[in-house]
Amino acid sequence: MTNQPPDRSVERSYTLYRQALEVIPGGAQLISRRPELYTLGLTPPYVSRGKGCRFWDLDDNEYVDFMMCVGASILGYADDAVDAAVIAQIGQGTAYSVSHPLEYELAQxxxxxxxxxxxxxxxxGGGEANAIAVRIARGYTGREKVLFCGYHGWHDWYLAANLENDSVLDTHLLPGIRPQGVPQGLAGTALPFRYNDLASLELLLEQQRGEVACIILESSRGASQPAPGFLEGVRALASAHGVVLIFDEVVTGFRLGLGGAQTLFGVTPDLATYAKAISNGYAMGAVAGRREVMQVVGDMFVSSTYWSDAIGLAAALATIRELRRRDAFTQIGAFGTRFQQRFNQLAGEHELPLIAAGLPQQVAITATAGDAAQKRALKDYYVQEMTRRGFFTSFGVTPCYAHGEAELELAAAAWREVFPLLRAALRAGDWPQRLVAHSVDAFRRQVG
Structure with missing residues (x-):
């Protein structure tokens, strides 16, 4: 094998990671931060600092980040304007005995x-936002059942889908979830339907007629985009059955544009949920919706001390204003488009069964040939070799405003080295000799 740079030392990160495993279950609070999901032994478990679209690990290795805190850092790490707004607010206090005017200002x-x-x-956070939206829908309709399509967080209402069959959620991004700790009494309350399959949704609505509180879905899912008429059909079915329609915009909100997927696709739900990019990495989430539906919250117990702390409010306001002022979505979309074009050009030149597809604001790299084992090995080898060359990446790429031509040129240079290795591995099939470690499914091995 050629073009293999020497491995970076990540000793400090892994020393701390081994210690953390003794006191933190799984070693991290977020499943997707576990190094086992990438290249164990090479992927840094810890960061010391970040700026723009780059971060440095505990051994002071620098990485170009193509994941950006699972899409939360839409402007880039340590953005000067957002941080200045937060620092100014900290000087005046962050949480009080009464509400702060920022609460109203952000709502406006x-x-x-x-x-x-x-x-x-x-x-x-996003999981909280979805749980609140589902509670609102149940309160508004007086019904209990939820029809869903996508990944919607860790709360009981969602994991209840796996109570009768723990493979139900496998096709909704997180295979292998076992619903440990979820009350058995919730079985049958969360039912999945297939993306871009109106017939499966219509059948469920007929089977559960009069019992469905809401339909919740991710309108855009990685490489999969809504077929013509799909979202419009979901909207029509929800209205016909008196069901609350919820768009989970935790990923798409403030990434596809200020109006998110609703504006892009021209379909308006009853409720929508937000987190991640709304505040450029500061903790913040929101549920927004029609007055008639939202008003029931005033009579429900949906309340928490830190939900309106002034740090999150200030960060969200600053982020939204900076996204608008910088015309950030134009730059983010343009970078994503160039990324896809360059990746696909070089992958084609090396005859690789890989394609960068999806919306340019949320690029999805997909293996287009081979069995499941080969596709997994191809992804693992790609991640491994890109990590060696100073990239934190996987097959999901979430561009931010800080990504530019310099990062794309660095990526292209790395692809020119990595793609011949992938081609050679596909021909030889000698994956065990090439792979430092095999990635694991987030839940199939790590939970239970």
Whole structure:
């Protein structure tokens, strides 16, 4: 094998990781931060600092980050304007005994830019936002069942889908989840339907007629985009059955544009959920929706001390204003498009069964040939060799405003070295000799 740079030392990171495993279950709070999901032994488990689209690990190795905190850092790490707004707010206090005016100011901003938004409630993360939205829908309709399509967080309402069959969620991004700790009484309350398959949704609505509180879905899912008429059909079915339609915009919100997927696809739900890019990496989330539906929250117990702390509010306001001022979405989309074009050109030149597809704001690299084992090996080898060359990446790429031509040129130079290795491995089939480690499914091995 040629073109293999010497491995970087990540000794300090792994020393700390081994210690952390003794006191932190799984070694990290977020599943996708576990190095076992990438290249164990090469992927750094810890970061010391970040700026723009780069970070440095505990051994001071520098990485170009193509994942950007699972898409949360839309402007880039340590953005000067957002951080300045947060620092200024910290000097005046962060959480009080009464509400801060920023609560109203951010709500006004969200109502102005989100098509479905007439009222807003806050929280601190995407899973929370979805749990709140489902609670609102159940309270509004007086029904219990949820029809879903996509990944929607860790809460009981969602994991209940696996109570009767622990493979139900396998096709919704996280295979192998066992619903440990989820009450058996929730069995049958969360039912999946297939993306771009209106017939499967219509059948469920007929089978569960009068019992469904809401339909919740990710309108855009990686390489899969809505077929013509799909989202419009979901909207029509929800209205016909008196069901609340929820768009999970935790990923798409403030990434596809200020109005998110609703504006891009021209379909308006009853409720929508937000987190990640809304505040450029600071803890913040929101549920926005029609007044008639949202008003029931005033009579429900949906409340938490830190949901409206001024740090998250200030960060979200600053992020939204900077996204608008910099015309950031134009640059993010342009970078994603160039990434896809360059990747696909070089992959084609090396006759690799790989394609960078999906929306340019959320690029999905997909293996187009081979069995499941070969596709996994191809992904693992790609991640391994890109890590060796100073990239933190996988088959999902979430561009940010800080990514530019310099990062694309570095990536292209790395691809020119890595792609011949992938081609040679495909021909020889000698994956065990090439791979430092095999990645694992987030849950199939690590949970249970």
């Amino acid at each position: 901003e969200l109502v102005a830019i989100i098509p479905c938004a007439e009222m807003v409630r806050y929280c601190k």
